[in-house]
Amino acid sequence: RKEVEQDPGPFNVPEGATVAFNCTYSNSASQSFFWYRQDCRKEPKLLMSVYSSGNEDGRFTAQLNRASQYISLLIRDSKLSDSATYLCVVNKGSGGSNYKLTFGKGTLLTVNP
Amino acid sequence: NAGVTQTPKFQVLKTGQSMTLQCAQDMNHNSMYWYRQDPGMGLRLIYYSASEGTTDKGEVPNGYNVSRLNKREFSLRLESAAPSQTSVYFCASSDIGFGGGTQYFGPGTRLLVL
Numbered sequence: 001r002k003e004v005e006q007d008p009g010p011f012n013v014p015e016g017a018t019v020a021f022n023c024t025y026s027n028s029a030s031q032s033f034f035w036y037r038q039d040c041r042k043e044p045k046l047l048m049s050v051y052s053s054g055n056e057d058g059r060f061t062a063q064l065n066r067a068s069q070y071i072s073l074l075i076r077d078s079k080l081s082d083s084a085t086y087l088c089v090v091n092k093g094s095g096g097s098n099y100k101l102t103f104g105k106g107t108l109l110t111v112n113p
Numbered sequence: 114n115a116g117v118t119q120t121p122k123f124q125v126l127k128t129g130q131s132m133t134l135q136c137a138q139d140m141n142h143n144s145m146y147w148y149r150q151d152p153g154m155g156l157r158l159i160y161y162s163a164s165e166g167t168t169d170k171g172e173v174p175n176g177y178n179v180s181r182l183n184k185r186e187f188s189l190r191l192e193s194a195a196p197s198q199t200s201v202y203f204c205a206s207s208d209i210g211f212g213g214g215t216q217y218f219g220p221g222t223r224l225l226v227l
């Protein structure tokens with residue numbers, strides 16, 4: 001199993017659609033989980049952290065299932081501006097001993113008018 | 114507040130040439146990172162610096178060297194460029210101790226090695 005594996009995509013959806021991205025991770029000791037967004041030819045930027053209890057930020061909802069080692073991102077009411085690549089990111093360490101984030105390869109989303 | 118800056122934005126090298134990619138952050142972050150991004154491969158960590166004065170290898174360090182010049186600056190050097198080093202290079206820094214989730218990335222350097 002790859003360290004961080006995402007839906008390969010690409011996803012093409014109409015405006016207003018709901019779209020879900022899935023991600024699995026292999027290291028059960030992983031401590032922190034995130035979704036980053038990367039626009040075409042731009043740098044990645046943090047979209048949201050993922051907490052065990054699930055968390056929501058406007059139209060975006062992130063879920064974590066530690067037992068299944070599974071992370072999800074749900075986007076409701078898609079906008080044209082949501083078109084980007086979404087990166088699933090995992091940090092194995094809780095702070096002092098592990099500095100490294102592991103990035104999934106990303107899933108490309110295109111929202112069409 | 115510029116965040117993370119990188120120079121140059123674009124570079125074309127011939128095989129065997131050397132160059133240094135520069136990175137600076139003005140957020141007073143302790144940790145800094147160099148990644149490369151290739152199609153179909155995602156972001157891969159080359160080297161990182163947990164704090165000023167320390168550097169460590171990441172996933173793909175071969176062919177690269179780094180220098181943490183001070184708290185603000187972290188440079189990446191290619192001593193003898195190879196076509197396999199054609200890539201987009203991102204520098205990043207982080208705020209929460211070591212490797213916290215909020216890594217802030219620079220705009221990237223697009224490197225072509227002929």
